[in-house]
Amino acid sequence: xxxxxxxxxxxTSFFTKYGEIKAVNNVSFDLDEGxxxxxxxxxxxxxxxxxxxxxxxxxxxxxxxxxxxxxxxxEITKLTEKExxxxxxKEISMIFQDPMTxxxxxxxxxxxxxxxxxxxxxxxxxxxxxxxxxxxxxxxxIPNAEERLKQYPHELSGGMRQRVMIAISLLxxxxxxxxxxxxxxxxxxxQAQIIDLLKELKEExxxxxxxxxxxxxxxxxxxxxxxxxxxxxxxxxxxxxxLYYNPxxxxxxxxxxxxxxxxxxxxxxxxxxxxxxxxxxxxxxxPFFDRCEYAMECCRQSKPEYYETxxxxxxxxxxxxxxxxxxx
Amino acid sequence: xxxxxxxxxxxxxxxxxxIASITFFLCRAIPGGPFDRDKPLNETTIAxxxxxxxxxxxxxxxxxxxxxxxxxxxxxPSYYYKSETVNDYINRCFPVSAxxxxxxxxxxxxxxxxxxxxxxxRQNKLExxxxxxxxxxxxxxxxxxxxxxxxxxxAYKLNILPPALWGTPQQAVMPILALAAYPLSxxxxxxxxxxxEVMDSDYVRTARAKGCxxxxxxxxxxxxxxxxxxxxxxxxxxxxxxxxxxxxxxIFAIPGLGEQFTKSxxxxxxxxxxxxxxxYSILLIVFVLVTDIANxxxxxxxxxxxxxx
Ligand SMILES: Nc1ncnc2c1ncn2[C@@H]1O[C@H](COP(=O)(O)OP(=O)(O)OP(=O)(O)O)[C@@H](O)[C@H]1O
Ligand SMILES: [Mg+2]
Numbered sequence: 001x002x003x004x005x006x007x008x009x010x011x012t013s014f015f016t017k018y019g020e021i022k023a024v025n026n027v028s029f030d031l032d033e034g035x036x037x038x039x040x041x042x043x044x045x046x047x048x049x050x051x052x053x054x055x056x057x058x059x060x061x062x063x064x065x066x067x068x069x070x071x072x073x074x075e076i077t078k079l080t081e082k083e084x085x086x087x088x089x090k091e092i093s094m095i096f097q098d099p100m101t102x103x104x105x106x107x108x109x110x111x112x113x114x115x116x117x118x119x120x121x122x123x124x125x126x127x128x129x130x131x132x133x134x135x136x137x138x139x140x141x142i143p144n145a146e147e148r149l150k151q152y153p154h155e156l157s158g159g160m161r162q163r164v165m166i167a168i169s170l171l172x173x174x175x176x177x178x179x180x181x182x183x184x185x186x187x188x189x190x191q192a193q194i195i196d197l198l199k200e201l202k203e204e205x206x207x208x209x210x211x212x213x214x215x216x217x218x219x220x221x222x223x224x225x226x227x228x229x230x231x232x233x234x235x236x237x238x239x240x241x242x243l244y245y246n247p248x249x250x251x252x253x254x255x256x257x258x259x260x261x262x263x264x265x266x267x268x269x270x271x272x273x274x275x276x277x278x279x280x281x282x283x284x285x286x287p288f289f290d291r292c293e294y295a296m297e298c299c300r301q302s303k304p305e306y307y308e309t310x311x312x313x314x315x316x317x318x319x320x321x322x323x324x325x326x327x328x
Numbered sequence: 329x330x331x332x333x334x335x336x337x338x339x340x341x342x343x344x345x346x347i348a349s350i351t352f353f354l355c356r357a358i359p360g361g362p363f364d365r366d367k368p369l370n371e372t373t374i375a376x377x378x379x380x381x382x383x384x385x386x387x388x389x390x391x392x393x394x395x396x397x398x399x400x401x402x403x404x405p406s407y408y409y410k411s412e413t414v415n416d417y418i419n420r421c422f423p424v425s426a427x428x429x430x431x432x433x434x435x436x437x438x439x440x441x442x443x444x445x446x447x448x449x450r451q452n453k454l455e456x457x458x459x460x461x462x463x464x465x466x467x468x469x470x471x472x473x474x475x476x477x478x479x480x481x482x483a484y485k486l487n488i489l490p491p492a493l494w495g496t497p498q499q500a501v502m503p504i505l506a507l508a509a510y511p512l513s514x515x516x517x518x519x520x521x522x523x524x525e526v527m528d529s530d531y532v533r534t535a536r537a538k539g540c541x542x543x544x545x546x547x548x549x550x551x552x553x554x555x556x557x558x559x560x561x562x563x564x565x566x567x568x569x570x571x572x573x574x575x576x577x578x579i580f581a582i583p584g585l586g587e588q589f590t591k592s593x594x595x596x597x598x599x600x601x602x603x604x605x606x607x608y609s610i611l612l613i614v615f616v617l618v619t620d621i622a623n624x625x626x627x628x629x630x631x632x633x634x635x636x637x
Contacts, residue, residue, distance in 0.1 A: 057536050081542070089539030096537075101530040105629055106552050119539045152628040168538065 003070070004175055004208050005031040005054070010067035012046075012053045021279045023049040023062065025232035033175065034206040038219040038240070040255065041229035044276050047212045050229070051178045054210075055094055056084050072175065090120040093169035097181040099161035103153035110149030113137075113168055120172045136167040139204075140197060159190040166197065173205055180212045195222055217259050220244065225312070228252050231277050231287035238313040248315035250292045286318070294319065333621070340613040347609045348398050351602045352391055358596075381407065394602075403603030408595040414603035417588055422607075424494065425577065425584035429570040432504045433562070436511035441558065443512075444519020448527065449546070459520075463513035472575045475506035479579070494582045503580045507573055511565050515558055522554040529553075556627055563619030567612040 012024040024046045031037050039047045052058045054069055056076070069076050076087065088094075096102045103112060113133040117124055124132070130149070137145035140163040153161055162182060169177055179198065183191035199222045202209055213219050219226070219240075226243045228236040228251065236249040247253055254272035274291035277283065286292070286299040298318050307320035318324060378384045382393065397404055403414035443463075447456040466474070479502060493499055526532060527550050535549040574586035581587075585604065592600035624630045 055537060057533065085539050085541050087539075088537055094537040096530060096534065098530060102534045104531040104535065104549055104553070106556075106627065107549075108628075115535075115540075116538045154629045165534075 003030045004033045004035075004072060006068075006070040007050075007054070008068045008070070010050070010053060010069065011065045012049050012058060012062060013065050014059075014062040016061060019280050022232050023279060024053060026066070027229075027232075027234050028067075029227055029234065029237060031176070031208050031210065033208055034202065035225070036202060036209045036211060036223045038216075038223035038226045039210060039212045039229055040214060040216050040219070040226060042214055042255075042272075042276055044279075045229040046232040047214075047229055048180055049232075051094065051180050051210065051212060054178065055088060055092060057088075086120070089116050089169075089174075090172040091174055092176045092178065093172070093174040094178040094180065095162070095165045095169050095182050098185045099158050099165055100185065102165055103161055105153055107152075108149065109151055109153065109156070109164055112153075113149070113164070113171060116168055116171050132171060133167075136171055137164075139170075139201065140164070140167045141193075142167070158186055159193065162186060162190075162194055163197065166194075166201070170201060170205065170207070174207060176208045176210070177202075178210045178212070181214070182211070183218060184213070184215075191218060195219070198222060215259070216244075216255055228255065231283075232279060233287065233316065235288065235317070236313075236315040238310070238315075242310055242313050246310065246313075248309040248313065248320060249288075249317050250294050250319075251288050252315075254291075286316075329621075329624075333617070336617050336620070340610075340617065343613060344606060344609055345395075348395060348602070348606050349391075351605045352394055355598045355602060356387060377407075381405070398606060403606070404599040406592075406597055406600050408592070408597040408600065414599050417600065418585065418603070418607055421583055421585040421588050424582060425570055425573055425586055428503050428507060428577075428582065428584065429566065429573060432507035432569055433511055433566050435504060435508040436515050436565075437558075439508075440512045440515025441519050441555070443516045445523055445546075445551070445554075447516065447520040448523035451524065456520075459516060463516045466509045467513040467517070469509070470575075471506050471509060471572070472579060474509045475502070475576050475579045478502045478506055493580070499580075499582075503573075503576055503582055506576045506580075507569055511569060514561070514565065518557055518561065519554065522557050523550060526550045526554040556623070559626060560619060560623055562622075563615035563617075564612075567615040570611060571608050 007030065008028050010024055010027045011022065014021040014023055027046075027050060029037065039050065041047055049058065049062070053064055054071075054076075056064075056079075058064070064077055067077070071087070071092065076084065079087070103109070107115075110130070110133060113136070114129045117129045117132060121129075133149060134145045137148060142148055142160060142163050148156070148164075153164075156164065166182075177198075182198070183194050186194065195218060198209060198211070201207065202222075209222075211219055211223060216226075223240045225237065225239050227234045228243075228249060230251050236243070236247070236252050238246075238248070243252065244256070247256055251272070258271050272291060277287050277290070284302060286295070286304055289295050289299045292299065296318060304316050304318045304321070306314045306316050307322075309315050309320045375384075382390060385393075394404070401415070403418070405413050406417065409417075443459055447459045450456050527546070529550075531553075532545055532549050535545045540549065571586070573584060574590050576582075577584040577587040578590060585607075588600070589604045591597075592604065
């Protein structure tokens with residue numbers, strides 16, 4: 001069976017007056033139908049740019065410089081803008097970090113929901129569209145759907161708005177939903193509700209989901225596998241269990257240590273020291289080199305390849321080179 | 329909504345009362361009387377005139393009488409034009425100013441909004457740069473310079489429009505253009521910056537992610553938001569154009585209210601000065617109120633104060 005999504009050697013750069021910023025650098029991954037992939041990494045690691053590259057909605061100044069994206073058997077980087085508008089919102093939809101600013105303030109919830117149906121299901125009549133919107137609002141757990149349709153975004157709370165965004169994104173039953181930090185702007189309790197909702201809907205519609213987060217804890221019970229991104233590259237890919245119980249890359253170790261746990265005292269959180277490298281610079285060493293506790297001479301001299309560290313588990317770290325001496 | 333309007337109207341009336349009082353006493357404070365002329369009138373004439381217009385009454389009595397008349401929208405007789413009242417003048421001259429002012433705002437909007445959108449969409453390209461230079465120029469030139477420039481080129485050099493006076497549509501073109509210059513540049517700049525801001529917003533990105541074309545994104549999702557600041561500025565802009573047309577009306581010898589206002593000051597025509605000041609204040613207050621209400625209608629986020637949700 002062919003994959004739903006295959007990203008091959010994707011590189012996306014921004015061209016600024018200071019030079020080329022390699023926001024996404026030679027990234028490859030794939031996704032089956034109904035599968036949930038989490039992309040984690042610190043701020044600036046290229047998670048959003050990866051997502052926008054798939055949508056082909058890269059901000060001004062940026063473009064895909066290399067690589068292929070196969071979606072449903074089609075190479076979508078070669079599509080025209082017009083063909084892409086037929087995929088966006090229908091086959092692949094996206095929700096964003098800040099639900100407070102993602103809905104258009106001057107249109108009602110109903111207008112904004114019906115719009116996607118108008119765009120992608122022209123044959124539907126007004127009554128049918130409304131019916132579908134009502135059902136979807138009900139599905140995402142918004143009470144008084146009838147009333148809500150007439151309301152404007154500012155009349156809803158942040159959690160409600162994110163539910164509306166999810167409703168909009170699922171109206172056309174897309175095959176792939178990209179959720180870019182869907183819970184970061186929300187309260188902790190609401191975060192869990194939104195994740196649960198995504199999980200339910202995924203099961204119901206068999207939608208594949210790419211969920212972007214910088215908090216590994218959030219995605220623990222929804223993701224099937226995880227890509228850890230650092231400095232525009234994927235440094236580790238693993239099934240979710242393996243990643244938690246058997247992480248390979250020192251950067252992932254750092255991310256896991258930075259997670260709050262119930263048995264922790266206050267102030268015990270350990271953020272990874274140092275900051276992400278400057279993406280403008282050409283790098284010929286491991287990008288994590290200067291922050292890595294385990295850095296070796298070879299890490300400074302050349303970039304590591306991907307090495308297999310287990311089943312469906314790869315990491316970009318010299319420690320997994322076949323010649324690296326295994327600890328006893 | 330009703331409560332809000334009522335409150336605003338009451339505040340407006342209070343403001344006008346204060347303005348009327350201040351103008352009344354300021355006029356009385358200017359040295360010299362209304363009938364001082366280069367060639368002095370004889371004593372008895374002045375005494376008769378003073379008696380006729382109750383100018384020999386104590387000031388408080390004059391003040392009360394005046395305020396009572398103003399409350400009835402009666403601005404009294406002109407001291408200069410014996411046969412006409414201030415109201416006659418407003419009725420005759422205001423429509424001229426209003427037509428010129430209104431049309432110049434329409435012209436400014438009709439050109440400014442598309443120009444602003446174009447500059448935003450073609451940012452830093454040739455079209456945008458030309459627009460930038462022109463609008464900066466027009467915004468900084470006072471309107472009498474624009475008026476003189478228009479008159480010199482269109483009437484004197486090219487001879488395609490009549491230089492002045494009022495009555496035919498051709499005669500209205502130059503005054504309208506001269507008055508439109510400032511609001512046009514203002515609207516263009518404002519439209520451009522708000523368009524750029526809105527195009528960068530999260531909800532426009534959402535629209536794209538939903539599968540909107542660039543066209544829908546620009547003209548449906550972005551435009552309706554980007555035009556809000558223009559609507560907000562519309563009332564004050566219109567009022568500003570109406571009250572700022574003195575010089576342009578003078579240059580083109582148009583019988584508008586602004587022209588009359590300037591004259592009345594030279595003529596020491598107290599009732600005319602006071603009447604027109606109050607009239608302009610009322611205009612300004614009404615426009616600002618209308619703008620606020622219009623805003624509340626198009627922007628759902630604005631709740632008028634005192635309105636139940
Ligand atoms: N519009 C842009 N112009 C120039 N560079 C950009 C632009 N957008 C992103 N970048 C660059 O791409 C890098 C990756 O950005 P991206 O938004 O993908 O990070 P992220 O992993 O999503 O981080 P966050 O957790 O903060 O959302 C950034 O470090 C930035 O340098
Ligand atoms: Mg991001």
